[in-house]
Amino acid sequence: MTSNSEKNPFIQAVEFVLESRLGGVVINFVLIPLLVLSALLLPPISLADRLLSIGYSSIGTDGGAIRDPDGMQVTFLPEGVSRSFRVKLTAIPRSQFLEGAAGEALIPAAESIPPNLIMKSPYYRIQRKGTAPTKVMLSIPIPNESEPYQTLDLYSWNGDAWEWLPNRKIVTEDVIESELDFLPESVVVMQTHAVHPAVSTNYPPNTPLPENVRDALVEINPQGMFLDNAGAIIGEPAPLPPEAEAAAFSVIPTIRNWGDDGSIRSDLVDNMLIDPEARQRHVQALADIVQQNAYQGIDIDYRGISPDLKPEFTAFLNDLRAALPPTALLSVRVGLPAQISADTWDTGAYDWQAIGKVADIVKVPALPDPKAYTPGGQMDAMLDWAVGQVNRYKIQLLLNTHSIEQFNGITRNITYQQALEPLGTVTVVGGENIVGPGQTLDFTLAGLQASTGIQFDAASGTYWYAYLDGNNLQHTVYLENAASIARKLQYIAQYNLRGIAVQDLLSQSSDPEIWGVVRKFLDLVIPPVESQYSVVWRVKNQDGGVIAEEIADLSQPNYEWTAPEAGGSYEVEAAIATNRDANASIPRGSVALLVATPTPTPSPTPTPTPTPEATPTPEPTPTPKPQPKQEPAPQAQAQAAPPPSGVGNVPFGYGIQADPRGNTAANIGHIKALGFEWVKFQMPWKDVEPSPGGYSWGMWDELINAYNANGIKVMLSIPKAPDWARPPDDDKSVEGPPQDPNKYAEFVARVADRYRGKVQAIEVWNEQNLWYEAGGRGRINPGAYVQLLQAAYTAIKSVNPEMIVISGALTPAGNVGDLAMDDIEYLQQMYANGAKGYFDVLGAHPSGYNCPAMGDWQTVQDPTATNFRGPFENRHHSWCFRGTMEGYRNVMLANGDGGKSISPTEFGWAVSSNPQPGYEYALDNTYEEQAQWIVEAYQWAKQQGWVGPMFLWNLDYGVTAPGTELAAFGIINTPAYNALAAMPK
Known part of the structure; x- marks a missing residue:
């Protein structure tokens, strides 16, 4: 039978191949092996990957x-x-x-x-x-x-x-x-292993740059550029002298957010970091400065950055590195780390590992505590950790040529010359400066006897001494000299660091021998340095020529000099030297002397006269030797009835509180720049009269005279009884009043009498509604305070009727058991116990916390205040400035005392990115808010008609006590300072 359709030719061909002998070979030796191989190579078996x-x-x-x-x-x-x-x-x-x-x-x-x-x-x-x-x-x-x-x-x-x-x-x-x-x-x-050390230093404007210094420096950091608002830059790097143009060192200018007085504008850095546009603007500005001036890099020295901005600061440095030319060096100063455990350190806003990756130079401050430099001490621990965070060949140890002074819980940097000042100045023993020929005089350094003398601590390589000041306070001074610098340089060799950055190496006020140690260090030679202190005495004639010189050990500094037969003017000067090097010494003053030679007068030829009989000369009656006279104490009465007359309504005035141990000249300049007329100081009674009748006025005389000479009115707040005057059973770990109010009255009367016309107001005590100002827990007593106030007011007016007496300002508070008493309730009890008539002005401390100046304490709200919610969730007058002021005013009116003023002797708003415990509200305040609220408070108070002198807390504690709660209120180099200076008066 014949098929009616033909097979597909392709199928026929495939069948032929498969059925042929060739097909069997292809299947058995090609197709099947390929399938097996694919199965082995492909997942999940992946034979090749397994073999490799x-x-x-x-x-x-x-x-x-x-x-x-x-x-x-x-x-x-x-x-x-x-x-x-x-x-x-x-x-x-x-x-x-x-x-x-x-x-x-x-x-x-x-x-x-x-x-x-x-x-x-x-x-x-x-x-x-x-x-x-x-x-x-x-x-x-x-x-x-x-x-x-x-x-x-x-x-x-x-x-x-x-x-x-x-x-x-x-x-x-x-x-x-x-x-x-x-x-x-x-x-x-x-x-x-060690590399050739790099040495750098800062370069202030108009500073000499000797040739031997130029040849040794690897890097120099011109000063003068500062961060401004919104990432802008103000100032220019200090130009180097013409002779420095051929020097081989790199010129890397510094950009800072802190002033020469130590004040830090952390707000400028923080605001720049959190604003992407400002940060990019700042990066580009720095890159432009480097490129346009062909500088070899830029040195970043930003301090006080909020720790929360650590990622932003790192991002800023990465952006800057990318914007700088590839050959430009990026130098970054990190903050001083805080030790948490043996091998753990808190670096705040500075991510050391990240900075080490992006920076070419990392400047690490040396620890300030001299005890850290003992073998195996804290400095070793810090560097053990540091070289694991940053490549050691990038680390430059930042040293300071300033010495350290510690007193009253405060540590401050001082120059080497200032460190030697308490050792005394030239003094003539006996005080004579007009002498006759052949007379022997003895000279010494006044002040040295009150010190321990310079001691050496071999473990830390530090020279130090301690002394008592005019107020009987102990000061300990650690000298930063060639010996201590040499000890610190050993760490460079010990840890194979990049080198050193020496702050103020070019300063004329540092130890002259430091530079010699640094030069030897360049050759990796760090010999131990022993500083033997001595006094170089020189006598100069009236032409300035040296006619005598002698070197005495500082432990026996006296110098004996015999006046020459030739009369005339002479000068005896002294200087403190190390290792008897008279050419590198620190002057300690001089004394001018007059050697008086009597001029013989020709006698006329005598005319012979009869010799009279001798008349007995009566023997003189001995004059009693005068006895030391104790300073008379003004008579003080515990209470007077009726009270003495007051000074009437005291008008409004602009004032501010300053640290009495701060820079007097600078603070006077600041107060004048602000347009203010008053300054407040706290004068602790216990400091001025540490023992009964033993007074230490020295510092206060100098301070008050300086302000008086500049037309600034002075208010003294006088709290803190000395232990000898306090009750035997009160708590001496806190401050407290005297057992006998008349003792305090006697002291404040003495102050009023001594500073008549120079001090215009005295505040009687301070915050007596707090346990730690009242002698301990359970001792807050309005009645007892009124007795103190009455005694003090009567005594002051008895010697100085013009002195303004301010009642001790209460602290805004609620009732807190035996720790604090509600200030308005305390004020009411003051009136009930007879305070009326015994003060000219009512003192107040209307604190602001994080409540705006014009905030109504009953209704104020601030949803942005996330760190402290007291004013908004626990309603009380004490949280807000006006709540305190108006509350006191109502009590005064209710007691028929509305004709008197209220003086805010302390008010203000704190700002801090890292506040002390108990001051967390400072986190919610910005520098801009601080400026606005302070101005509003002054303007509101001036308009009331019942506010007297008004004292902002404070001017300069940000400089004298950095890092404390006091510093959070300081206004130097803040927007508040500028706002107050511009405020219409």
Whole structure:
């Protein structure tokens, strides 16, 4: 039968091939092997990958670890593994690697090891297949014979160069650890060696730059540029003298947010960092300055940055690095870290590892405490940690030539010359400065007898001394001299750091011998320095010629001089020198002397006269030797009835409180610049009369005279009884009143009498409704305070009727058990106990917390105040400025005392990004709000007609007590300062 359709030709061809002998060969020897091979190569078997991954370990998303037999381990943390991968660890012996026997690919690595690095461990090669992990922990055994361990580092060869790795040495476990956000291709333990040290210093305007200094510096940082609002820059780098143009050092100007007086504008940095446009504007401005002036880089010195802005500051530095020319150096000063534990440090806003990656130079401040420099002390601990955070060859230790003074819980930097001032000035023993020929005079340094003399602490390499000031307060001075600098330079060699940055190295007020130590350091020579202090005495004639010179040990500083037969004017001067080097000494004053030679008068020729009989001369009656007369105390009465007359209604005035131990000249200038007329100081009674009848007026005389000479009125707040005057059973750990009010009355009367016409007002006590001003818990007593007020008022008026007497300002508070008494209730009880008539002005402390100046305490709201909610959720008058002022006014009116003024003797608003405990409300306030509210408070008060002198708290504690709660209220270099200066008066 014949088919009615033909087969497809393609099918026929396939059938022919399959049925033929050739087809069998193709199927058996081609197709089937190909299918088998594909099955082996493709997932899930993946034979090729398995063959190529022999020796690799698989790491899943749960993490894992690989370990070499000698103990080197790589751990992969689960949070850093997003997908499984394979990894292989190979330890190549050091000798094999260095000889080039580890394969051609690693020969460049062996040949590229820098001369300052010595390979100590095997070359640990790490190979990976798959997705890279992002959380890795390396643990490498510390190699044998690799001491000192603080010089060890970890490095990785990345195929092009050796890359430093952050690390931590755990000597007790004999390992070095490294936490990374990537997996390096290799790891090697290297022993570091010293490099030629880099020396840099800041350059203030118009400073001499001697040739020997120019030749030694590697880098100089001209000062003069400052961060301004919105990322702008004000000022210009100080121009270098013409002779410095040919110098070989790099010129890298500094940009700062702090002034020469130490005041820090952290708000300018914080605002710039949180504003992307301002940050980019600032980056571009810095890059333009570097490029347009052909500077070799830029030095960033921003302080007080909010720790919350650590990521933003790091981003700013990364942006700046990208904007700068590739050859420009980026230098960054980090903040002083705070030690949390033996090997943990808090760096605030400065991410040291991130900064170390982007910066070429990292300036690390040396610790300020001299005790930190004892062997194995805190400085060692800090540098042990620091060289694991930042490549040591980028670290410049930032030293300061300023000495340190500690007193009354305050630490401040002073120049070397200022540090030697308390050792005394030239004085003639006996006080004579007009002498006859041949008369012997004895000279000494007045003040030295009240000190311990200069002592040496061998452990820290520090010279120090202690002395008592005019108020019987102990001061301890640590001298920053050649010896202490030499001790600090030892750390550069000990840790193989990049070098040093010496602040104020060019200053004429530093120890002249420091520069000699630095020059020797350039040759990696750091000899121990011993500073033997002596007094260089010189006598000059009236032409200025030196006619005598003698050097005496400072411990026996007296100098004896015999006046010459030739009369005339002479000058005896003294200077303190080290190691008897008279050419490098610090002047300590001079005394002018007059050697009086009597001129003989010719006698006329005598005419002979009869000789009279001798008349007995009566013997003189001995005059009693005058006895020392005690300073008379004005008579003080405990209470007078009726009270003395007051001074009438005291008008409004602009005032501010300043630190009496601050910079007097600078503060007078500030107060005048503000257009203010009053200043307030707190004069603690216990400081001025530490023992009965033993008065220390010195500092106060000088201070009050200075302000009086500049036309500034002075108000003294006088609290804090000395222990000898207090009740035997009160709490001496806090402040408190005297047992006998008349003792206080006697003291304030003495103040009123002594400073008649120079001090215009006295405030009687301070915040007596608080337990720690009232003598302890349970001792708050309005009646007892009124007795003190009555006695003080009567005594003051008895010697100085014109003195304005202000009642002690209460602190705004509610009733808090035996700790505090509601201030309005306290004021009411003052009137009930007879306070009326015994003050001219009512004192007040209308604190603002985070309540606006014009806020009504009963209704005020601020949803942005997230750190402190007291004023908004716990209604009370004490939270708000007007609540306190108007509350007091109502009490005065109710007691028929509305004709008197209220004087805010302390008010203000705190601002801080890192407030002290109890001052958290400062986080909610901005510098702009502070400025606005202070101005509004002054303007409102002036309009009332019943507000007297008004004292802002405070002017300068941000300079004298940085980091404390006092500093949060300071206004120097803040918008508030500028706003008050511009405020119409």
